[in-house]
Amino acid sequence: NPMKPSKRTSKFSTSISTSKKGVLNPSHKTQKLNLEVSPHRAVSAVRLMRIQFGGAFADLLNEKGKGSGDNEMGYVERTLGFRPRDLDDRDLRLVTDIVGGTIRWRRYLDHLIGSLCHDESMFRSMEPLLLQILRIGFYEIVKLNMPSYAVVDENVKLAKVALRPGAGNMVNGILRKLVLVKEDNALPLPKVEGDDRAQARALATLYSHPVWMVRRWTKYLGQEAAIKLMMWNNSDPSYSLRANSSKGITRDDLVMQLNSLKVPHEVSLHLDDFVRVKIGLQNVIRAGLLKGLCSVQDESAGLVVSVVDPQPGEEIIDCCAAPGGKTLYMASRLRGKGRVHAIDINKGRLRILGEAAKMQKVDDIVTTIHADLRIFADNSALKADKVLLDAPCSGLGVLSKRADLRWNRRLEDLEQLKNLQDELLDAASTLVSPGGVLIYSTCSIDPEENEDRVGAFLVRHPEFRIDPVDGYVPSDFVTKQGFYFSDPVQHSLDGAFAARLVRTS
Numbered sequence: 163n164p165m166k167p168s169k170r171t172s173k174f175s176t177s178i179s180t181s182k183k184g185v186l187n188p189s190h191k192t193q194k195l196n197l198e199v200s201p202h203r204a205v206s207a208v209r210l211m212r213i214q215f216g217g218a219f220a221d222l223l224n225e226k227g228k229g230s231g232d233n234e235m236g237y238v239e240r241t242l243g244f245r246p247r248d249l250d251d252r253d254l255r256l257v258t259d260i261v262g263g264t265i266r267w268r269r270y271l272d273h274l275i276g277s278l279c280h281d282e283s284m285f286r287s288m289e290p291l292l293l294q295i296l297r298i299g300f301y302e303i304v305k306l307n308m309p310s311y312a313v314v315d316e317n318v319k320l321a322k323v324a325l326r327p328g329a330g331n332m333v334n335g336i337l338r339k340l341v342l343v344k345e346d347n348a349l350p351l352p353k354v355e356g357d358d359r360a361q362a363r364a365l366a367t368l369y370s371h372p373v374w375m376v377r378r379w380t381k382y383l384g385q386e387a388a389i390k391l392m393m394w395n396n397s398d399p400s401y402s403l404r405a406n407s408s409k410g411i412t413r414d415d416l417v418m419q420l421n422s423l424k425v426p427h428e429v430s431l432h433l434d435d436f437v438r439v440k441i442g443l444q445n446v447i448r449a450g451l452l453k454g455l456c457s458v459q460d461e462s463a464g465l466v467v468s469v470v471d472p473q474p475g476e477e478i479i480d481c482c483a484a485p486g487g488k489t490l491y492m493a494s495r496l497r498g499k500g501r502v503h504a505i506d507i508n509k510g511r512l513r514i515l516g517e518a519a520k521m522q523k524v525d526d527i528v529t530t531i532h533a534d535l536r537i538f539a540d541n542s543a544l545k546a547d548k549v550l551l552d553a554p555c556s557g558l559g560v561l562s563k564r565a566d567l568r569w570n571r572r573l574e575d576l577e578q579l580k581n582l583q584d585e586l587l588d589a590a591s592t593l594v595s596p597g598g599v600l601i602y603s604t605c606s607i608d609p610e611e612n613e614d615r616v617g618a619f620l621v622r623h624p625e626f627r628i629d630p631v632d633g634y635v636p637s638d639f640v641t642k643q644g645f646y647f648s649d650p651v652q653h654s655l656d657g658a659f660a661a662r663l664v665r666t667s
């Protein structure tokens with residue numbers, strides 16, 4: 163069982179005891195320290211195992227904290243049988259790059275690995291840790307263009323120490339084959355030819371997405387736009403920060419902080435409180451800026467709040483509120499006057515929302531309600547002029563940030579989600595006062611979760627009509643039907659959708 167904590171030691175490992183005053187972390191009595199293996203590769207391999215086999219690691223994950231930081235080294239030691247030296251900033255950046263990239267490019271990398279193995283069965287029966295090490299090596303050579311001799315040496319060493327000498331020899335053989343075909347410009351990749359199905363399969367491999375997504379996007383967007391979308395999903399994500407005005411922090415204050423941390427940034431063209439950050443988010447986190455000074459929030463989500471257009475003194479019901487990104491931004495736009503009722507079915511996520519509201523000093527105007535919206539709406543007399551339903555969705559608009567989501571989503575999920583979205587829309591509509599507005603939003607780019615849900619809702623609820631979002635968001639985010647749509651490729655933001663629906667009676 164590859165998940166089983168390893169008891170192996172190796173010729174590189176040294177058992178050392180640490181005292182309370184020891185240089186190494188005192189919380190670990192005995193550590194098998196290995197200074198030979200490259201730490202970022204060891205940590206990346208174990209992180210990839212944990213992401214792919216999350217379920218098997220769930221218990222371990224519940225040990226102290228979330229399996230990050232020092233606790234992460236505990237995992238590494240239990241999985242590999244040794245711990246490498248601690249990670250410095252450069253290692254941490256490499257781990258983020260390698261883990262994110264290896265997950266995104268999994269289908270592409272596996273195709274190459276499979277093609278360079280002796281035969282299909284060798285690839286199919288490969289033990290998971292060995293496969294992760296190969297994926298890392300392939301990604302480093304093919305996508306990061308790192309010097310091949312170092313990549314081969316380092317990954318061979320990792321396989322030998324973490325598994326056994328034979329595994330190292332295998333990594334050596336396959337990586338060397340890769341280096342040769344890459345040098346000859348002859349990577350064994352499929353051609354986009356044949357019928358629709360065959361073309362979709364080839365594109366799915368070349369751009370590393372599930373075949374069903376390629377088929378869906380080719381149908382809705384055409385092949386060229388589908389390819390651009392996949393390229394966006396495979397690019398390094400950028401993040402936006404929202405200055406927390408409830409704590410008196412302006413965007414200028416935030417910009418000053420980012421300058422002093424030497425974090426490159428650009429102010430948002432669309433939202434007054436937002437700043438975009440491509441690299442250096444680690445520095446922002448380490449400097450403690452996220453402890454109330456600002457929050458990480460994509461501008462596409464901020465623009466959904468612009469569609470709600472909260473005004474001081476208003477009462478707003480946020481039907482699917484946790485973990486609270488939009489609740490807290492709406493609360494800050496109320497400028498201390500009014501109320502946001504934050505409903506969510508998930509207690510843990512709602513607790514996070516409550517804690518964040520305290521930290522951002524908006525807890526006096528945010529009330530949390532733990533409930534299933536469908537039951538709550540049947541039994542409550544609560545009504546408001548503004549009701550936001552930020553519905554659970556496929557997340558197909560946020561694939562650049564959520565590297566593993568594409569592999570976890572199935573086509574069947576969409577059907578279930580569409581039913582849930584309809585039920586939640588029906589429930590949310592009962593909370594809207596006459597003359598009030600229901601805002602339906604998702605972080606999906608799929609018309610069946612967006613326009614189609616609104617269309618079906620309006621058939622069931624003739625008492626609602628579309629209120630075009632012109633005037634609430636910049637005009638290039640407004641669709642022909644009057645909805646808000648953030649297109650990842652066009653706007654270089656996450657994908658998002660929102661509709662304003664006014665209750666006429």
Ligand SMILES: C[S@@+](CC[C@H](N)C(=O)[O-])C[C@H]1O[C@@H](n2cnc3c(N)ncnc32)[C@H](O)[C@@H]1O
Pocket residue numbers: 463481482483484485486487488489505506507508511533534535536552553554555
């Ligand atoms: C897209 S997320 C909301 C994100 C949130 N609005 C934000 O900006 O941070 C959808 C939320 O819907 C919640 N949810 C799912 N089904 C629900 C239900 N039946 N009643 C209430 N909340 C539900 C989930 O727990 C999840 O937190």
